[in-house]
Amino acid sequence: MVYNTALGILQNAEDAEDVTQEVFVQVFESIKTFKAESKLSTWLYRITVSKALDHLRRKKRKKRFAYIQSLFGAGGETIIEKPDFNHPGVALDNKERSAMLFRAIDRLPENQKIAFTLHKVEGLSYQEISDVMRTSVSSVESLMHRAKNNLKKLLQDHYQSKE
Amino acid sequence: MSTKKSIQEEVEKTLNSLEGIQRASANPYLFTLIKARLESEERGFWSRALTYLSRPSVAVPAIVLTILINTAIFFELKSDKVPPPQDEEQAFAREYNLSDTTIYESTIEPE
Numbered sequence: 001m002v003y004n005t006a007l008g009i010l011q012n013a014e015d016a017e018d019v020t021q022e023v024f025v026q027v028f029e030s031i032k033t034f035k036a037e038s039k040l041s042t043w044l045y046r047i048t049v050s051k052a053l054d055h056l057r058r059k060k061r062k063k064r065f066a067y068i069q070s071l072f073g074a075g076g077e078t079i080i081e082k083p084d085f086n087h088p089g090v091a092l093d094n095k096e097r098s099a100m101l102f103r104a105i106d107r108l109p110e111n112q113k114i115a116f117t118l119h120k121v122e123g124l125s126y127q128e129i130s131d132v133m134r135t136s137v138s139s140v141e142s143l144m145h146r147a148k149n150n151l152k153k154l155l156q157d158h159y160q161s162k163e
Numbered sequence: 164m165s166t167k168k169s170i171q172e173e174v175e176k177t178l179n180s181l182e183g184i185q186r187a188s189a190n191p192y193l194f195t196l197i198k199a200r201l202e203s204e205e206r207g208f209w210s211r212a213l214t215y216l217s218r219p220s221v222a223v224p225a226i227v228l229t230i231l232i233n234t235a236i237f238f239e240l241k242s243d244k245v246p247p248p249q250d251e252e253q254a255f256a257r258e259y260n261l262s263d264t265t266i267y268e269s270t271i272e273p274e
Contacts, residue, residue, distance in 0.1 A: 089185035097180035
């Protein structure tokens with residue numbers, strides 16, 4: 001559950017393993033503060049999403065810094081474009097399409113990415129997603145609607161450029 | 164028109180490509196790594212304190228701060244112009260030749 005969620009958000013197995021470790025350490029340290037106001041699974045999802053987003057932001061900062069360094073000829077590492085992500089749980093005949101979809105998901109704003117990933121990859125209901133994200137069901141519906149519209153636009157642009 | 168329709172179909176198929184997705188399972192060694200990390204978190208307070216203090220980001224500023232405080236105290240003492248009372252007494256004794264008393268110099272007359 002933790003690993004699968006982290007994998008869906010980060011789209012990288014090594015990063016997902018790192019985040020999974022951090023989540024379990026966090027749970028170990030703060031289990032005493034768990035007040036059972038929500039389900040344990042909801043709490044776990046919240047920590048996983050939070051850690052995954054922190055990881056993503058750290059990576060983006062490093063990438064931005066490396067880009068600035070390269071502008072000044074600091075001769076850092078070459079920025080390699082991320083390879084296509086293949087989720088191991090996707091059926092073989094959908095691999096190529098799902099890789100394209102994950103690439104588009106990666107470009108969504110954070111909240112839309114989280115809502116879409118929790119719904120499509122983890123199979124959570126809108127109610128469960130609203131508990132995890134501490135928001136209302138209608139907000140989740142709105143996020144999903146906007147996520148789908150943005151994804152359609154990105155995929156349309158991709159297919160049109162291929163024509 | 165048919166191109167647009169086919170693009171729409173492709174987009175829909177791609178959006179639905181995650182239908183029936185199975186949960187990914189982690190590397191079997193991940194559990195061992197997590198267990199080792201949790202066990203290391205269970206170490207005692209002093210062990211964790213020493214680990215924290217030995218970090219360069221903590222140790223270096225602590226050493227620099229100690230040196231700065233010592234230097235400040237050193238210069239504070241050096242710049243002190245008032246001599247300590249003992250020095251005053253010795254200076255007085257030297258002036259009036261009261262400092263050295265040996266058995267040869269003492270002239271205690273019997274009563």
